[in-house]
Amino acid sequence: MATENGTRRGYLLLSPTLAVMALAMAAPLALLxxxxxxxxxxxxxxxxxSLAQYGEALARAGxxxxxxRSIAISALVTAVTVTLAYPMAxxxxxxxxxxxxxxxxxxxxxxWTSYLLRVFAWKIILGYGGVINSALLSLHLISTPLSAxxxxxxxVVVTLTHAWAAFAILPIYVSLxxxxxxxxxxxTDLGDGPARxxxxxxxxxxxxxxxxxxxxxxxxxxxxxxxxxxxGGPQGAMIANLIAIQFERVGNWPLGAALALASMAMxxxxxxxFVTAARAAVRAVK
Amino acid sequence: MAFLSVQKVSKRFATLAAADAVDLEVPQGAFFAxxxxxxxxxxxxxxMIAGFAEPDEGIITIDxxxxxxxxxxxxxxxxxxQNYAIxxxxxxFDNVAYGLRKExxxxxxxxxxxxxxxGTVRLEGLDGRRSDELSGGQRQRVALARALVxxxxxxxxxxxxxxxxxxxxxxxxxxxxxxxxxxxxxxLLVTHDQEEALSMADQVAVMSGGRILQxxxxxxxxxxxxxxxVADFIGEINFFHATVKSVExxxxxxxxxxxxxxxxxxxxxGFGFALGDHILLALRPERITLEGxxxxxxxxxxxxxxxxxxxxxxxxxxxxxVFVAASGPAPPGAVxxxxxxxxxxxxxxxx
Numbered sequence: 272m273a274t275e276n277g278t279r280r281g282y283l284l285l286s287p288t289l290a291v292m293a294l295a296m297a298a299p300l301a302l303l304x305x306x307x308x309x310x311x312x313x314x315x316x317x318x319x320x321s322l323a324q325y326g327e328a329l330a331r332a333g334x335x336x337x338x339x340r341s342i343a344i345s346a347l348v349t350a351v352t353v354t355l356a357y358p359m360a361x362x363x364x365x366x367x368x369x370x371x372x373x374x375x376x377x378x379x380x381x382x383w384t385s386y387l388l389r390v391f392a393w394k395i396i397l398g399y400g401g402v403i404n405s406a407l408l409s410l411h412l413i414s415t416p417l418s419a420x421x422x423x424x425x426x427v428v429v430t431l432t433h434a435w436a437a438f439a440i441l442p443i444y445v446s447l448x449x450x451x452x453x454x455x456x457x458x459t460d461l462g463d464g465p466a467r468x469x470x471x472x473x474x475x476x477x478x479x480x481x482x483x484x485x486x487x488x489x490x491x492x493x494x495x496x497x498x499x500x501x502x503g504g505p506q507g508a509m510i511a512n513l514i515a516i517q518f519e520r521v522g523n524w525p526l527g528a529a530l531a532l533a534s535m536a537m538x539x540x541x542x543x544x545f546v547t548a549a550r551a552a553v554r555a556v557k
Numbered sequence: 558m559a560f561l562s563v564q565k566v567s568k569r570f571a572t573l574a575a576a577d578a579v580d581l582e583v584p585q586g587a588f589f590a591x592x593x594x595x596x597x598x599x600x601x602x603x604x605m606i607a608g609f610a611e612p613d614e615g616i617i618t619i620d621x622x623x624x625x626x627x628x629x630x631x632x633x634x635x636x637x638x639q640n641y642a643i644x645x646x647x648x649x650f651d652n653v654a655y656g657l658r659k660e661x662x663x664x665x666x667x668x669x670x671x672x673x674x675x676g677t678v679r680l681e682g683l684d685g686r687r688s689d690e691l692s693g694g695q696r697q698r699v700a701l702a703r704a705l706v707x708x709x710x711x712x713x714x715x716x717x718x719x720x721x722x723x724x725x726x727x728x729x730x731x732x733x734x735x736x737x738x739x740x741x742x743x744x745l746l747v748t749h750d751q752e753e754a755l756s757m758a759d760q761v762a763v764m765s766g767g768r769i770l771q772x773x774x775x776x777x778x779x780x781x782x783x784x785x786x787v788a789d790f791i792g793e794i795n796f797f798h799a800t801v802k803s804v805e806x807x808x809x810x811x812x813x814x815x816x817x818x819x820x821x822x823x824x825x826x827g828f829g830f831a832l833g834d835h836i837l838l839a840l841r842p843e844r845i846t847l848e849g850x851x852x853x854x855x856x857x858x859x860x861x862x863x864x865x866x867x868x869x870x871x872x873x874x875x876x877x878x879v880f881v882a883a884s885g886p887a888p889p890g891a892v893x894x895x896x897x898x899x900x901x902x903x904x905x906x907x908x
Contacts, residue, residue, distance in 0.1 A: 451640075451642065453638050453639075453640060453642040454642050454644060454645075456609055456629070456636075456638070456642070457636070457638055457642035457644070457703075458644075458655070459608075459609075459628075459629045459630045460607060460629055460630070460634075460635055460636045460638075460656075460704075461630075461635065461655050461656030461703065461704075461707065462630050462656050462659055462707070463630055463659075464628075464630055467659075471655075472644065475646045476645070476646060553646075557647070557651050557654070557655075557658060
């Protein structure tokens with residue numbers, strides 16, 4: 272059969288990727304699962320599989336608060352980033368004319384510097400003796416530097432939003448770019464003004480890009496470690512910081528593994544709920 | 558005033574004039590076609606009428622109301638787009654209902670109107686399909702239903718049959734024509750396909766280079782083109798150079814070189830002329846007979862097309878072949894081309 276042959280060839284083409292994935296992702300993940308089922312720090316699965324670590328991970332109020340905060344911060348980051356990215360992507364797709372490609376490249380320029388540098392940049396901007404405080408001081412708008420700018424969830428949201436902006440712009444741009452301009456004219460022809468047309472045609476048809484962007488930001492930011500540890504302070508700590516502590520400082524690998532897997536599950540469930548809700552909302556628009 | 562009136566409308570893109578002082582009057586209830594090769598400005602004219610482009614100069618009125626400056630969504634027109642532009646995220650029902658949602662109809666009334674329109678275009682039972690589940694012909698019907706359900710005063714059709722295969726296209730031509738007659742809505746069709754324009758429209762405007770060359774009924778365009786370009790664009794035709802020799806009463810005698818002296822009825826001249834003028838005589842291939850004529854020739858190519866055959870005939874003293882369409886088989890050997898001079902259309906040379 273031709274299709275069977277085609278399928279086999281497909282897998283053959285994929286095999287290097289599959290091999291890397293198996294080694295670099297599936298194996299560590301399996302190991303993580305085994306660790307999370309281990310009752311106490313020590314050899315893997317010593318004393319048989321146990322769900323004790325999951326009980327510990329979910330029972331403690333402090334841990335649960337960290338889970339919720341991580342979800343809340345990254346949901347906020349996702350919302351702000353996508354909201355800010357959409358108009359930019361819209362501009363490039365519909366109004367940039369021939370400079371489209373140049374704009375698309377220009378939008379990625381902030382990403383030519385390392386992630387760590389971008390986080391440090393925000394530390395400098397938001398810090399006690401930082402850019403914002405010295406500007407406000409020299410304008411005599413405040414008499415003592417504001418300490419509320421850094422080391423809190425706000426700083427984490429600002430930094431993550433900036434750090435992930437381009438990841439939101441590109442998928443939205445691509446989905447807007449793909450929209451057949453005749454559809455927009457057809458909507459106008461059928462009586463829609465610009466606002467109605469946007470809600471009924473442009474937004475639903477760019478939804479795949481919006482969802483892609485949202486997932487692309489929500490998933491990694493929930494588990495982000497660098498930003499909360501550098502600009503978050505105790506109030507802005509997230510679940511990844513706790514997981515790191517379990518692995519590094521406390522040495523409780525089973526608990527760390529259980530926390531990591533629980534956080535993965537939460538991200539997956541939240542993302543699935545979000546996608547379902549967004550799809551339903553757009554389908555209701557006729 | 559005509560129902561749709563286009564007065565001295567011009568539109569330029571950089572140095573190219575897409576419309577050059579176009580005048581057009583379309584009566585209410587007409588099926589009107591704008592015919593021309595691609596790039597002749599017909600689509601630009603249609604888009605200016607729909608409101609997707611604004612004329613640089615001139616006025617467009619529909620049913621007495623000036624349309625200049627009126628946005629496309631506020632015009633009493635609807636359009637069937639070239640590739641139909643069916644909304645891919647909506648099913649057939651929602652596509653057709655799209656332009657009615659704002660009208661505040663009740664659920665029942667909306668459904669009734671959409672269903673009735675789907676019946677009119679023979680799409681019953683396909684309400685739930687999406688555009689990728691439809692054939693080309695069905696998409697065409699959805700596009701038509703979506704526009705017509707709004708009961709526009711003027712329906713604009715931009716090459717509506719271009720994407721369909723020949724058989725479907727012919728069936729749709731008959732259907733569109735019937736639909737237009739039964740609904741009584743004014744249709745303005747843009748096409749580059751002369752057969753489409755001739756078979757459907759009451760009136761056809763032939764465009765070229767941003768100008769309208771001739772507006773006439775399909776038969777008049779075919780039988781009485783007013784210039785070489787129109788004659789050439791509408792079907793196959795032979796041109797012969799000639800000079801005006803004399804005029805006696807209703808008969809003009811022209812010297813057509815290899816064809817000899819020909820007596821043409823004066824009404825076949827649609828333009829003013831003087832003795833000695835260089836003119837063109839145009840003759841349709843089906844008006845020429847292969848036997849019993851006076852001009853000897855030799856068939857150099859023949860193609861059998863079913864109900865008739867096309868021949869290329871070489872005659873002495875003429876570089877290009879004469880095209881002849883005949884229904885019977887060609888006689889063996891040399892042919893004697895004949896025609897009735899009353900079938901010759903006189904055209905100004907160089908126009």
